[in-house]
Each structure stands twice: as structure tokens, then as C-alpha cells.
Amino acid sequence: MRVFIAEDDVRSRRMLRHMIEHVPGYEVMGEAKDGEELIAGVLREKPDTVLVDIDMPLLNGMEAVKACKRLQPDLQVIFTTGHKEYAIEAFRVHAIDYIVKPIERDRLYAALEHSAQLLRSRQPIGKSMMIKQHQQMIFVPLEEILFIERAERKAVIHTVQRKYELNEALAKLEDTLDARFVSSHRSYLINLEALERIETAGQHYKAYFKNYTEAAKISKHKLAELQKYKAM
Structure with a gap:
């Protein structure tokens, strides 16, 4: 290089x-x-x-x-x-x-x-999300983000390589994302382009992503909306 x-x-x-x-x-x-x-x-x-x-x-x-x-x-x-x-x-x-x-x-x-x-x-x-970690600014390309979840009072950003924790509300982070990210649950935002499959899990569903073991939740009333987006 x-x-x-x-x-x-x-x-x-x-x-x-x-x-x-x-x-x-x-x-x-x-x-x-x-x-x-x-x-x-x-x-x-x-x-x-x-x-x-x-x-x-x-x-x-x-x-x-x-x-x-x-x-x-x-x-x-x-x-x-x-x-x-x-x-x-x-x-x-x-x-x-x-x-x-x-x-x-x-x-x-x-x-x-x-x-x-x-x-x-x-x-x-392309577009990136700026994340402050240990007094450093890290720019994470949006295409690398699989999903974001709310965990207690923090937002956890999942990528294949690592996780990032932020003291931000999901609603505020959603404003920095583009159309490929949608709400799948009140505590989850998922990247539709990275979505590999959806499986049932009791009263809700789980979204799985390529080369990643952890899953995001999908609520029942959001499933039809996600299917509509995926079909577009």
C-alpha cells in the first residue's frame, strides 16, 4: 500500500x-x-x-x-x-x-x-459512524455494522470483528444511519443488507448475520415490515 x-x-x-x-x-x-x-x-x-x-x-x-x-x-x-x-x-x-x-x-x-x-x-x-473510544475517534463504515442493541443504558454496536459500547440512545443513533437500517424490535436496529436468515424463537424471532454467532431480536409486529423491506 x-x-x-x-x-x-x-x-x-x-x-x-x-x-x-x-x-x-x-x-x-x-x-x-x-x-x-x-x-x-x-x-x-x-x-x-x-x-x-x-x-x-x-x-x-x-x-x-x-x-x-x-x-x-x-x-x-x-x-x-x-x-x-x-x-x-x-x-x-x-x-x-x-x-x-x-x-x-x-x-x-x-x-x-x-x-x-x-x-x-x-x-x-462510504458513510461511517463516528465512535469515541478511550479518547480516540474511530470511524466505523456503516456496511460493517450488523446490528445495534440497547443494553441497559448503553448502545452496543455489533460488527464481525468487535463490539463498541456507547452511552447513546438508539433513537439518536438511528438518525446517523441510512435506509439499510431498520428497527426490528424496540431494543434493536438491524442492517438489512447483512441479514442472512430469520428463525423463530418462542414469542419472537431472531435475526442472524453472516460470519457472526450472536443474533438480534425481531418482534412479531415488525416481521411483516422486515419482509417487505427485504422484498424491495
Whole structure:
């Protein structure tokens, strides 16, 4: 995977290059110390992924990324920054991750692996859900979410790889989702595109998903509605 680094601090650039070059399959194509150099580097090198600091001279990282995305819409962006307050804006430009400094090696590798998986599958970068976990902002593509359940006062987001817990109401999360997600039960939202089968379970039904053992509940009065959606 071709990676480009945009960071105004020379020591941070060296650290990032050092960490990336020790991982097979990743190649650092170039570096930039400001936003204008980032744009020129993306035009010249056509990287798959850029690691971008936000607070850079001449043109900040956020504005430079917006320009880069106009030139190369499929460019994957990972922000590496000391600022937490730009996470919402990063979400709007479809960044695949937002890492707050100091950068941990495992955290960086996880973001790069996510980028590599998208590249291998040639999967376009679509809408994501922004999740705050341990002072970090994680962007989870909606297509990876199987279902969301209410558990006590928390919302649990189920993906094949892991679960995420949020202190959010289901109704509030539903506003951030698209038409593929529907309410199957007062405590569940399910991704119809990921639904594999429905089985009876006493007074209700269970929804099962590919490559995942846990199931979501479907209430009787929601079953007909789900069947209608699946038939569309």
C-alpha cells in the first residue's frame, strides 16, 4: 500500500516513516511539511492513503485534504493530530480514522490495516459512524455494522470483528444511519443488507448475520415490515 505522510514536525515525520517502513506491504511514497506540499505530493505520487496532521503552515491539513479529495476522490485519509476538536469535520470528509497524539504503534497499525482492507476489496469509502473510544475517534463504515442493541443504558454496536459500547440512545443513533437500517424490535436496529436468515424463537424471532454467532431480536409486529423491506 502506498502511503504519504503530511506532518510539519520533522521528528514526527521520521517516527511515522520508521513505523510504517517496518511493516511488509507498506511503502512511504513521500512526505510533506505543509498543506500545499501535501496537495502537490498527492498529485505527483497518487498514494492510496495519506497520514495528515491538521495544524500545518500555509494550508492546514483539513483544508488540504478537502482539496486532495476533489482531485482524488478515492484517497483514504487518516488524521494524526494533537487536536480533538476536528473529529466531526474529519467525519464529514470521510476520513477512515482520527488518531490523537501521542500516536501508539498498535493504534497506527490498526488504522493502516483498515485502509489496506478497503483497498484489497476495492470497497468505496462510504458513510461511517463516528465512535469515541478511550479518547480516540474511530470511524466505523456503516456496511460493517450488523446490528445495534440497547443494553441497559448503553448502545452496543455489533460488527464481525468487535463490539463498541456507547452511552447513546438508539433513537439518536438511528438518525446517523441510512435506509439499510431498520428497527426490528424496540431494543434493536438491524442492517438489512447483512441479514442472512430469520428463525423463530418462542414469542419472537431472531435475526442472524453472516460470519457472526450472536443474533438480534425481531418482534412479531415488525416481521411483516422486515419482509417487505427485504422484498424491495
